[in-house]
Amino acid sequence: MKAPDFVYVRPGSIAEALALLADTDADATPLAGGQSLMPMMNFRVAAPGKLVDLNGLAELRGLRVENGMVRIGAMTRYAELLASDDIRENIPLFGLALPHVAHAAIRNRGTIGGSVALADPAAEIPALLLVLEAEIHMQGLAGTRAIAAEDFFLGLYETALQEGEIVTEIVVPARKTTEQFGFYEFARRHGDYAMAGVALKVGGPDHCRIGFFGVADRAIRATRAEVAYRDGGVPAAMAALDDLPFDGDLNAAAKTKRHLAGIALKRAFEGIS
Amino acid sequence: MTQTQTISLTINGEAVTATVPVRSNLVDFLRNDLGLTGSHVGCEHGVCGACTLEVDGAMIRGCLMLAVQADGATVTTVEGLADSPRGQALRDAFHRRNALQCGYCTPGMLASALEYVEAGRPADRAAIREHISGNYCRCTGYQAVVDAICDLIGQGAKA
Ligand SMILES: Cc1cc2nc3c(=O)[nH]c(=O)nc-3n(C[C@H](O)[C@H](O)[C@H](O)COP(=O)(O)OP(=O)(O)OC[C@H]3O[C@@H](n4cnc5c(N)ncnc54)[C@H](O)[C@@H]3O)c2cc1C
Ligand code: FES
Ligand code: FES
Numbered sequence: 001m002k003a004p005d006f007v008y009v010r011p012g013s014i015a016e017a018l019a020l021l022a023d024t025d026a027d028a029t030p031l032a033g034g035q036s037l038m039p040m041m042n043f044r045v046a047a048p049g050k051l052v053d054l055n056g057l058a059e060l061r062g063l064r065v066e067n068g069m070v071r072i073g074a075m076t077r078y079a080e081l082l083a084s085d086d087i088r089e090n091i092p093l094f095g096l097a098l099p100h101v102a103h104a105a106i107r108n109r110g111t112i113g114g115s116v117a118l119a120d121p122a123a124e125i126p127a128l129l130l131v132l133e134a135e136i137h138m139q140g141l142a143g144t145r146a147i148a149a150e151d152f153f154l155g156l157y158e159t160a161l162q163e164g165e166i167v168t169e170i171v172v173p174a175r176k177t178t179e180q181f182g183f184y185e186f187a188r189r190h191g192d193y194a195m196a197g198v199a200l201k202v203g204g205p206d207h208c209r210i211g212f213f214g215v216a217d218r219a220i221r222a223t224r225a226e227v228a229y230r231d232g233g234v235p236a237a238m239a240a241l242d243d244l245p246f247d248g249d250l251n252a253a254a255k256t257k258r259h260l261a262g263i264a265l266k267r268a269f270e271g272i273s
Numbered sequence: 274m275t276q277t278q279t280i281s282l283t284i285n286g287e288a289v290t291a292t293v294p295v296r297s298n299l300v301d302f303l304r305n306d307l308g309l310t311g312s313h314v315g316c317e318h319g320v321c322g323a324c325t326l327e328v329d330g331a332m333i334r335g336c337l338m339l340a341v342q343a344d345g346a347t348v349t350t351v352e353g354l355a356d357s358p359r360g361q362a363l364r365d366a367f368h369r370r371n372a373l374q375c376g377y378c379t380p381g382m383l384a385s386a387l388e389y390v391e392a393g394r395p396a397d398r399a400a401i402r403e404h405i406s407g408n409y410c411r412c413t414g415y416q417a418v419v420d421a422i423c424d425l426i427g428q429g430a431k432a
Contacts, residue, residue, distance in 0.1 A: 001317060007276055008295035008341055038337040039318035040297070051295075055342060079331070103407025105386065106319060108331040109338065190406040 002269070003041035010053040014060070017052055018215045021107070021164050026050040030166055031067040032075060032114035035106045045262035060113070060168060066173050067091055071129050074113025074167045079104070081112065090174035092273070093132060093199060096183040097124045103191040113167040116152070119218060121247075124185070126153050126219035131199045138239050139164035148158045156217040179203055182268035185214070186260050188251070195251045196260035206230045210265065215257045216245045225265070234269045238262045280344040285307070285353030285416050293340045300324040300335030302343075303350060311351035311380050322408035325381035332384045347354070351380035354387070362386055363425060370421035374412035382408045386422050396426040 005025065009268070011017040021028045023119055032055075038244070040046035054060060060075035063086060065195055070090050082085050082098050086188035101107060101115075101124050115125035116136055129149035137146045138161060152160045161167065175181075185197030193212035202208045208229050210222040228240035246254040280292045285308065293302050298317075303309040303326075315321035317336045324335035327349040354360030363383055366372070373379045382405065391403045400418050410418065 002301075003296050003298075005275055005296055008278070008339070008343075034337050034339070034342075035319060035334070038339075041335070042317045053342065099403070103322070104404055105322065105325050105332045105334055105407055106337075108333050188307065192404050 001044060003038070004044060004047045005046055007050040008053065008055055010056045011141070014057060014139060014166070017054060017057065017166065018139065018164065018240075020050070020052045021166065023050070024163065028052050030054050030117070032117070033077060033102075033110040034119050035102065035110040036114065036120070048124075048248070054113075054166070063087070065174060070172045070174055072112055072170045073112060073174075074169060074171065075111050076113075078107035078110050078112070082107065091132065092175060093173055093181040093201065096181060096271075096273075097128055098198060100124060100185055100187070100191070100197075100267045101240075106191075106268055112170055116170060117159065117161060117167050118212065119153050119157050120193070121156060121216060121218050122195075122197075122249075123219070123231055124194070124197065124199070124213060127197070127199050127213035129170065129172070130211040130219055130221050131201045131209045132172050132211070134170055136160075136167060137169040137171060138165045139168045139271060140150065144168070146171070150221065153218045158218070165169035176203075180272045182270075184268040184270040184271065186264060194258050196264055198261065198264045198268050200272065202267075202269075202272055208237075211251055212244065212261055212264075216247050216260050222265075237269075238265055241265070277346075278341045280341055282345060283347045285349060285356075295339065297340045298336050299328075299338045299340050299343050299348075300326070302340035303325075303335065303348070309350050309352050313377055313380055314347075315377070320409070321378075322381040322385065323378055325408065326385055329380075332388045348402050349384075351383060351417050354383060356386035359391070360385065362428070363390070363421075366421040366425040366428075367418075370417050370424055372413060372417040378410040378412075380407055382410065382418060386418070387413045389422060390425055395424040398423065403426070 008237040027049035031051045031053045060073040062073040087094050112117050134149045135146045136152045147160050180202045182200035187192040188195050196214045199211045213219045225237040225240040246257045248254040276402045277292050279292045281416035288428050295311045300312050312326050315323035325333050328346050362369045385405050385408050401422050
């Protein structure tokens with residue numbers, strides 16, 4: 001189908017974009033890569049009155065490494081992240097995971113900020129940010145604020161983002177030399193949304209962070225499994241997943257997700273680098 | 274009331290200026306307004322890859338980009354590829370290896386294949402399959418498409 005009618009504006013600055021988004025009567029919505037919003041509009045499950053295209057905002061593009069932090073503009077595209085030497089060196093987990101986000105043509109347009117704002121439960125980015133202890137920076141007419149990824153993803157397509165606010169920047173601590181990373185996902189076809197997946201950061205035999213996606217209503221940290229890993233290694237972590245709020249979907253029942261989560265975790269640990 | 278906007282862009286080497294409804298996506302604009310029906314439309318939600326074309330040197334989904342967003346861009350469709358040396362070699366490889374039957378997926382498949390080959394990537398069947406995973410083909414079973422891409426890379430290596 002075709003998208004329902006809308007008004008289109010392409011602001012030249014963040015200030016202008018925020019002023020446009022504040023017009024709640026117009027039902028204004030930011031447009032980033034369009035790789036989720038456009039399909040939703042073409043399906044007519046989304047019908048924003050006004051599209052505020054963020055693609056003209058150079059302030060939201062690109063990344064830099066500063067004081068041990070990688071600061072990534074919200075409008076930076078997956079393909080740009082994959083091609084970046086700064087990312088390869090400082091966020092190796094992105095290199096393991098991003099090739100699994102959709103397909104090459106979609107990665108040429110889709111943005112990290114779009115994935116954060118959308119909060120699809122099966123998307124990779126939110127789980128990666130949980131594991132990496134990233135911070136999400138937002139801006140609205142009232143000012144700017146930052147929230148830990150852990151407090152940002154609240155539920156199914158639900159985040160801490162307020163009406164009229166945009167995601168401006170994702171700030172990720174650069175890897176420490178002692179850290180290793182793992183990633184594994186089950187998908188029906190390469191590039192499809194995952195049926196179950198997991199990302200890992202291992203700081204040593206007594207410390208890891210585990211983030212699952214595609215298994216519940218949002219990306220979720222497995223804190224009990226993290227503790228179990230410290231005491232009993234990978235088998236203990238695999239056995240400590242029962243308290244996660246597994247949700248079935250079109251692909252698999254909750255019980256299958258529980259099973260796949262355990263196997264994904266094992267394989268992610270086997271592949272850490 | 275439908276908002277319209279005037280855009281100027283380069284399509285297959287030619288400068289084009291047109292007034293488009295803002296809700297029109299790029300592939301509909303190319304097909305319906307300009308008669309460039311080489312790019313196909315299947316699903317209109319980014320899944321099938323039939324509408325894949327090149328904008329500013331990168332392949333994108335023509336159904337997920339608005340025509341107004343292509344203002345100032347350089348667009349290459351399968352019609353533009355057909356006339357270019359880079360497209361000719363690719364077309365020959367697809368022909369030689371029987372990499373199409375009905376041809377519905379082919380314009381998008383060629384755009385994807387070209388991005389892979391021009392990035393200088395190797396004739397690695399698994400990597401090629403991964404790269405074209407976003408292009409559905411209901412006829413060939415992909416085997417012949419991978420053959421054609423490998424063929425083309427092999428030729429480049431020999432030249
Ligand atoms: C065939 C297909 C397969 C896919 N497979 C995967 C997959 O395997 N894994 C995966 O993670 N994703 C997948 N995607 C989705 C893709 O990754 C999207 O690009 C991403 O989810 C959204 O990013 P976007 O930049 O395209 O955002 P858009 O589609 O433009 O926007 C998405 C939502 O976020 C809002 N938004 C965007 N940017 C901001 C901002 N800066 N501030 C506030 N709000 C904002 C928009 O208003 C909209 O509601 C797939 C998409 C397709 C079409
Ligand atoms: S028509 Fe664009 S991907 Fe199917
Ligand atoms: S040749 Fe028919 S769909 Fe690919």
